[in-house]
Amino acid sequence: MNASISKPVPETASWLRAYDVFNGDADGICALHQLRLVHPREATLVTGVKRDIDLLKRIPPGEKADVTVLDISLVVNAPTLLRILHDGGQVAYFDHHSGVGPFPHAGLTLHWDDSPDVCTSILVDRHLGGVCRKWAVVAAFGDNLDGPAQALAASIGVDRRRLQELEELGRLINYNAYGERVEDLHVAPDILYLGLRAYTDPFDFIHGSDHFRLLSEGYRDDAARMRSLSPASETEGGAIYLLPDAPWARRISGTFANKLASEGTPRSYAVLTERSDGGYVVSVRSGQPELRSANRLCDWFPTGGGRKAAAGINCLAADDLENFARAFHEYFAPNYANGVPARVHVE
Template sequence: MIYDAFNGDADGICALHQMRLAEPAESTLVTGVKRDIGLLRRIDAHAGDEVLALDIAVEKNAAALAALLDRGVKVRWFDHHHPGDLPTHPNFHATIDTAAEVCTSLLVDRHLAGAWRPWAVAAAFGDNLHAAARLAAEPLEYREDQLDALRELGECLNYNGYGDSPEDLHFHPADLYRALHPYTDPFAFMAESGVFRTLRAGYAEDMALARNLTPDQARAGGVLFVLPDAAWARRVSGVYANDLATAHPARAHALLTRSPKGHYVVSVRAPLNRRSGADELCRQFDTGGGRKAAAGINVLPEADIPAFASAFFTAYPDN
């Protein structure tokens, strides 16, 4: 059997889409909301089976990965998050690059020699890597309106990945992938798919609510928002953080969204003019991790908000 384990955001979906356009296969899809990255523990694979893991951190799956390798499972991995210690095993093949201007779909695009480049461009836009997206798109010679369309596609796919559970989302990421995969052309998907129209409308509605929020703490170096316990707030947390980062590139942003379980989910964006420190900040807290420019904490107890705020403003002081 073949298992495809992928992050439920734009990067994970577009990475898998490229791989399966290049290497068609009947596979079992293993995915969830964007923060659900410990996916390998859900895979009951055995000798001769294959696992393709995309846009999920090795260190968050280390024990399950070791068990799969011990059972003779072949594992390929593409990712741009901090990996921790990588196993040395003949059945494990990893392409990891944690550079701030890289996403998993761009790594897959590199692996496939640009075969399905437009989808990688959309994913890079979705990951708020606008400069990298435009650089990757240069050989395609797209007009500005085409680049804008791919940006919107990436942002809408990314938006659908955020939530406390799949019930918060417009579409389960596996269903979104299945709706998208018949399309080789992203512009055709946008023009023809009712799924995309639903995402576009939901994104606009939720972002309008987010833009009415006022920050709880604001300094020159960073701004901290606390979002309510509402499905729209959980859906919009990551994409609104990206929107704020783009609009205010000299400051950092932290969005704390209340979960129905009582804790807070944290999204951090480093200033775009110095994409660093977000991962180190979030790894100071249990369940924290991510990338240099964008990171998060899956479970932040309410009692730890003052400690997080202090660490955030220490990491991003006033200039």
């Protein structure tokens, strides 16, 4: 299912406190950056690591707030969204994650599309008429949407060399978002956004920012470890990788999953990174998202969700590891019958 409801982003009323709430990955950061380049405002920033998506809870109850939300799940945040609206707030919501359709409310402006070739920054790009499109290209590459990124870049005449620079930037910003806590990251997402805010053009950021150099050097060191990883289990339909409880592994997990998915085969992949509490953070990439969506598999497990091509589980219990592995290999098997695998314990 997909939908898009678009109205102008309303101006902040003088009696409302402004909040910008965004995912700490490339898509969330670049979506906000595009929007504020065109519609600047001072607002309280609310963000976190990529898996920290229940962000609307940080807005105090009873406060009339003007909230812009970018790239966090409507399913997870729906109860708090309704609370903010009932408190008299107004919300502009941009998102591409699967699982819920739009609902009407006088205080809500919703831009939502869960098509597998769309990310939140592409929704913002549409809303703004493409005036900051280079940043949408950066975000699409970061979200592993290479085809849409290349198409957007071609529409504004980006040459091959510069396209590679935008791709690298997107992947670096996205790589920086992965961690169990902000301390795992090279740069906190709100600090990285504030660093970007001074740059209208991403090429100026690439060639002039200390943050870019820090991310580039950090990625080089972590990627060296990534090259030695091998599957913990593997079938015709896909492979599962297990990464240790270490900051480098948490940082590289999403990039590694995207790299596996970019091989262009119908195989699917799961990258499980051990948490400090003994559980696992799970990243799933579907090789055939329209036939077997990643989010459908992850939705069977507590704290799971995402979109068709890429989804995850925020905390898979250690004693559910074998159950997940069986479900993964059955679900992505070529002869899968499209039901719920019998060995999945659906809560």
